[in-house]
Amino acid sequence: MINVENITKQYALSKKQRKELQINSTSVAAVNNVSFICKPGRVFSLLGPNGAGKTSLLRMVSTILKPSSGDIKVDGVSVIDNPQEVRRKIGFLTGSTNLYDRLTPGEIVKYFADLHGMERSLFNERKENLFEQLNINEFSKKRIGQLSTGMKQKVSIARSMIHDPSVVIFDEPTSGLDVITANSIIELIRQCKKDGKTVIFSSHIMSEVDLLCDDLAIIAKGNLIYNDTMDAYRKQSEGKSLIEAFINIVNQNN
Numbered sequence: 001m002i003n004v005e006n007i008t009k010q011y012a013l014s015k016k017q018r019k020e021l022q023i024n025s026t027s028v029a030a031v032n033n034v035s036f037i038c039k040p041g042r043v044f045s046l047l048g049p050n051g052a053g054k055t056s057l058l059r060m061v062s063t064i065l066k067p068s069s070g071d072i073k074v075d076g077v078s079v080i081d082n083p084q085e086v087r088r089k090i091g092f093l094t095g096s097t098n099l100y101d102r103l104t105p106g107e108i109v110k111y112f113a114d115l116h117g118m119e120r121s122l123f124n125e126r127k128e129n130l131f132e133q134l135n136i137n138e139f140s141k142k143r144i145g146q147l148s149t150g151m152k153q154k155v156s157i158a159r160s161m162i163h164d165p166s167v168v169i170f171d172e173p174t175s176g177l178d179v180i181t182a183n184s185i186i187e188l189i190r191q192c193k194k195d196g197k198t199v200i201f202s203s204h205i206m207s208e209v210d211l212l213c214d215d216l217a218i219i220a221k222g223n224l225i226y227n228d229t230m231d232a233y234r235k236q237s238e239g240k241s242l243i244e245a246f247i248n249i250v251n252q253n254n
């Protein structure tokens with residue numbers, strides 16, 4: 001379960017940034033007083049135009065970024081009071097993989113399992129399942145530096161899921177991937193849902209949202225402008241495509 005409670009994020013702007021953006025203000029508001037709930041066993045999708053604040057929000061849920069105000073509880077644990085405990089509960093995946101080029105996929109997941117203090121037998125079982133599910137075995141002994149973007153993305157997923165987190169956060173997980181690799185990630189998200197995990201993901205790909213998501217929130221310019229179930233969203237689309245409905249909601253709130 002994720003409870004986002006009145007979250008605001010303001011980035012301080014340097015002199016150089018103010019000059020580049022041609023503004024006098026010393027900070028920019030990326031997220032404004034946003035609240036929503038993501039439930040276990042359901043997939044929650046975060047949508048919004050470029051620069052809406054999606055990545056900032058997901059980074060605050062995953063404790064990489066500190067909120068300016070408000071709080072987020074992950075399975076009841078506050079990201080402000082106990083970020084370390086929150087980190088144990090979550091798996092976070094972004095488009096930029098940032099893996100060490102000189103290690104193999106096997107070595108990388110072992111390294112992260114050790115950071116989480118996983119027992120060897122549990123680690124072996126989990127690794128076997130993930131590597132099979134994501135088809136990593138065929139390149140598990142190659143160094144990361146020799147792998148393609150999609151292969152790296154799969155390793156990155158295995159790394160963020162190795163400790164069996166109850167909450168998984170995907171920031172544009174399929175961006176730039178071929179349909180086969182993207183599909184294996186979609187299957188993994190489905191499996192997470194079946195396993196009763198809380199899943200939140202951001203995407204610009206409406207067909208993916210349509211396939212996966214149970215609940216959705218739309219943010220624009222840092223504000224929450226829509227939050228309901230996918231069924232309610234489809235109903236209110238009144239025969240329009242999901243993309244048209246999205247554009248209408250964003251334009252109405254501009």
Ligand SMILES: Nc1ncnc2c1ncn2[C@@H]1O[C@H](COP(=O)(O)OP(=O)(O)OP(=O)(O)O)[C@@H](O)[C@H]1O
Nearest residue numbers: 011028029030048049050051052053054055056057
């Ligand atoms: N480190 C930073 N310093 C200053 N402003 C930032 C910083 N990071 C993000 N922003 C600003 O905060 C706002 C929200 O950015 P964010 O990356 O969260 O949006 P997004 O919805 O993820 O966008 P996209 O879909 O393009 O990835 C934007 O106006 C962006 O310029």
